[in-house]
Amino acid sequence: MTEMALILVSTVLVNNFVLVKFLGLCPFMGVSRKLETAMGMALATTFVLTLSAVCSYLINQYLLAPLGIEYLRTIAFILVIAAVVQFTEMAVRKISPLLHQVLGIFLPLITTNCAVLGVALLNVQEQNGFLQSAVYGFGAALGFSLVLILFAALRERLAVADVPRPFQGASIALITAGLMALAFMGFAGLTPAG
């Protein structure tokens, strides 16, 4: 139990995937212009990340390892992630057409969200078990969602700020993300492993 809590704290705060590991920056920049879309994206990514972390663990453990074809890991994981994303997109289209319309191009783009592949590969690298992998994926998604939603609210405020012309748009967003990363460095040392 303590271990799971530590994994959660580590992935959400200390080793936040966006602000500390700098994974998944494209959706972080792309979908954070409005709070509503950010929340939808956060939900979809959470679902996909957790599911793909579990699936990729199963594939690795029961297909790649027994057959001795670990060198196909990256490609296999990309395939798994693409399948999960496709499944999510179909589900979202049926369940909530509005959310599907709002997310638009970004839903299929979760496939190329490097945080998703990063979680799958890091799980293997850190030799996490089944439950650990699931918690790791969920924690990573939670950290991503947290930061994305906070950033979206922040950017809505930046939209009305009198930013100097050369810094408008993406540049001030990136500077803000950098300053957020600076703030998140304060969490360093909360977990023993760092």
Added chain:
Amino acid sequence: MVCPSHIPLVQHFRYAKSELWTQQRERQKAELARERYEFRNIRLEREKEEQAKRREAKKAALKKAQSQEGKKPPSKRHWPAPSRRKPSKAPSATTDMPQLATAAAPHIPPLNSVPQMMRQVLYALLPGIAMLVYSFGWGVVINILLACGVALVCEAAILLLRRRPLGVFLGDYSALVTATLLAIALPPLAPWWLTVLGVAFAIVFGKHLYGGLGFNPFNPAMIGYAMLLVSFPREMTQWLPALENAPGLFESARAIFAGALPTGLSVDAMSGATPLDALRDQEQAMSIAPHWAGVNLAFLAGGLWLLYRRVIGWQIPAGVLGGLAAMAALFWLLDPAAHAGVGFHLLAGGTMLAAFFIATDPVSAATTPRGRLLFGLGIGVLIYVIRAWGGYPDGIAFAVLLMNIAAPLIDHYTRPRIYGHSR
């Protein structure tokens, strides 16, 4: 610092501003349609008028032909052209009326301009600064003066680049408050380049890249402090052992600008002596604590004065101190041996400075009353978390920055009902 009245002015302003942005787009779209509609109306009216004229002419011609006596219809024009001209006569009517004298009421001038508020904050910092000088020597004063100079230069440079009026923005004291807060947070004998770098980063990156005072999402002073702490951890944690041999003005200046340590002080004595660094070593912590308690009580006095003058609201300080005290009490009750008590946490490091002066920055904090309480609570809890389990000696800068990140979201969910709008 807070708007002295309880009307959520900033909230209203932000709400109105965002409304305006969306409305503007709508209006531009509507403009074309409206214009088209108006032209159509004008055209229709004109056609009607022409038709009526034609009918009139025809009728007249008919009557002329019928009676041939020149008997014209009594009223040729029906439409309200004369009545339209009436409003233009109205002003002349009002000038005839006796004018009412409008004298200014004997209002009490409110304490609400930016320079006034910022000056109050600077005054309120004085007792704390005095205690710091008493405990740690004149280094603090040198740091503050240096920081203020750098801040003004940076501010002026950016204003020149942006072609903004110099006088208005340099005279609002906000850069001086930022610089002073940062200088107080730095070690008293910090090398001069540390101060210069931190203040420049705070003013340029923390404030002016976002458009200057009023737009910065982060507390500029804490941005500068966090940057320094992350980049130069060794220089940033060199506090002197307090009081016994507080260096004088000349010695402090030599240490700051030339890097020459005052006589009788070794590098050993300089490393790591903030009470929070020595938290695990209870005995040592307690031996330093009294000086910090004095400094904190002085800042508390200044903060209470600000509260009394209504420069700041009670919500944020109450939230910060309440959150910190609650966390400290909880863990102290669970295991008194391993955790420091409530009193220690409230009077150690920069707790009071953070609660009354840093967290209450009106720009980067949450703006709604409920939101402010939440914002303060978050800072208090985060300070405890980072102090107790984090890797940095004192977590105030990070706690404030983290809650600054969360402030817009807090505002979003604690938005009060705005008059005339549904929630």
